[in-house]
Amino acid sequence: MQAMLKNKDIKLSKFNTALTYQDKYIFHNSFTENFLLLEPILMDLINSAELEENVVEIKEVHPTLYNSLLDNGFIVPKDEDEILKVENLINKIDKSDELFSLMILPTMDCNFKCWYCYETHISGSMMAESTVEKVKLFITNTFNTMNNLKHFHLSFFGGEPLLQYNNVVRPIVECTYNIAKEKGISLHTHFTSNGVLINDIILSDLIKHEVNSFQITLDGNKECHDQIRYVSKEKGSFDTIISNVKKLVINNTKVTLRFNYTSDNIDGIVDIMPHFEDLTLEERSRITLDMQRVWQENKTEGLGVKANTIKEMFLKFGFNLPHARSLNSLRNSCYADRANQATINYNGDIHKCNARDFKKANKEGILGNDGTIDWNEKYYNRLNVKLKNKPCLDCSILPMCGGACSQYALERSNTDFCIRDFDESKKKAIVLDMFLNGEFVMTEKTASKCSKC
Ligand code: SF4
Numbered sequence: 001m002q003a004m005l006k007n008k009d010i011k012l013s014k015f016n017t018a019l020t021y022q023d024k025y026i027f028h029n030s031f032t033e034n035f036l037l038l039e040p041i042l043m044d045l046i047n048s049a050e051l052e053e054n055v056v057e058i059k060e061v062h063p064t065l066y067n068s069l070l071d072n073g074f075i076v077p078k079d080e081d082e083i084l085k086v087e088n089l090i091n092k093i094d095k096s097d098e099l100f101s102l103m104i105l106p107t108m109d110c111n112f113k114c115w116y117c118y119e120t121h122i123s124g125s126m127m128a129e130s131t132v133e134k135v136k137l138f139i140t141n142t143f144n145t146m147n148n149l150k151h152f153h154l155s156f157f158g159g160e161p162l163l164q165y166n167n168v169v170r171p172i173v174e175c176t177y178n179i180a181k182e183k184g185i186s187l188h189t190h191f192t193s194n195g196v197l198i199n200d201i202i203l204s205d206l207i208k209h210e211v212n213s214f215q216i217t218l219d220g221n222k223e224c225h226d227q228i229r230y231v232s233k234e235k236g237s238f239d240t241i242i243s244n245v246k247k248l249v250i251n252n253t254k255v256t257l258r259f260n261y262t263s264d265n266i267d268g269i270v271d272i273m274p275h276f277e278d279l280t281l282e283e284r285s286r287i288t289l290d291m292q293r294v295w296q297e298n299k300t301e302g303l304g305v306k307a308n309t310i311k312e313m314f315l316k317f318g319f320n321l322p323h324a325r326s327l328n329s330l331r332n333s334c335y336a337d338r339a340n341q342a343t344i345n346y347n348g349d350i351h352k353c354n355a356r357d358f359k360k361a362n363k364e365g366i367l368g369n370d371g372t373i374d375w376n377e378k379y380y381n382r383l384n385v386k387l388k389n390k391p392c393l394d395c396s397i398l399p400m401c402g403g404a405c406s407q408y409a410l411e412r413s414n415t416d417f418c419i420r421d422f423d424e425s426k427k428k429a430i431v432l433d434m435f436l437n438g439e440f441v442m443t444e445k446t447a448s449k450c451s452k453c
């Protein structure tokens, strides 16, 4: 390829970014994700070749640099449609048929009434038996018709999903487990729960069906937690939750222990450590500490530093910390961006993004009696919303950013937007972060209020 390209055939990629770093330049291509660290004189050569539209000049002056630029995707064929390449990449990821993710909301009711919860609770709501049957049919259809299916992710969210364990959760878990085993497809089952309703019968059932993970929340030490998360004010939930977390990890289930912290409760978080001292190091390593600032909290000064110190302490104690979320949000797009994902509400309405209200008006489909989803226009708009925002088409980090998640883009479809405020220095900061830290791996997506948007 190198020998064949003449000046008129080549151009510098639109996805290159250059930024100064110490006495050099970091040169990055966001499509290939490659970096070069260049002396200023070489950067000058590239800039002047670009200005004079004479990229081959680089080859004449510095063949090694030229070859390196070509091999790493900084130089591309002139007729290459780089936006089309990004579109193909988005389609490959967001329309992959190797994974199906299904989120079920058995109820919108909850046995707790936390002040900061953004969900609209619907007392007494539960998935009807007929809807459970349709969900099971949908799961069976999915396994039977998706020929390339390799992974199935089943997750439960709410409300508190365990309020409807026997009637809703158990039959769906059992059905999915059996069919995944029969077909030899990997299954990951996850619960976002307050953890208080796990009893010995449920626990043995979860173990039998190889449930992989839970996300359970604490609001600080016993004193703070019991003031916020309780069934009755006289009897808090802290002791029960701690005991259940321990039972889960002893039985090989991973737990993300989420701490919702505020300036009032952050200092008490370390008090929970002694409660886990009787666990082995291996058992402790099944707990991931996920500290999240309560998003309505205004007093934030110094909180981040405190949170980091606490994380270090728990890491030394044997807990895990979540992987940082990938900076490459195109290749690690949100599950709601993906075609093969559905969120089924207790009433049979189908949604995608679980960071927005599950109002009827927001539904993107309905579950039919034959166990198929009848998607509406909103779903198809979502699948096609990426690359519709004009500023993204001229952005050097588009193949990394992807131009925001589908929900963010849908909510701004009539206006130009940039999740980095059209600020080139913020875009360069992302490139620098990636250069300094290496690319991050994606944390397992947890079904909580989305912190991306
Ligand atoms: S708002 Fe959050 S959950 Fe919803 S689509 Fe965007 S990233 Fe995904």
Ligand code: SF4
Pocket: 391, 392, 393, 395, 396, 397, 398, 401, 402, 403, 404, 417, 418, 419, 420, 421, 422, 427
């Ligand atoms: S949202 Fe902003 S940073 Fe992201 S691709 Fe679009 S213009 Fe670039």
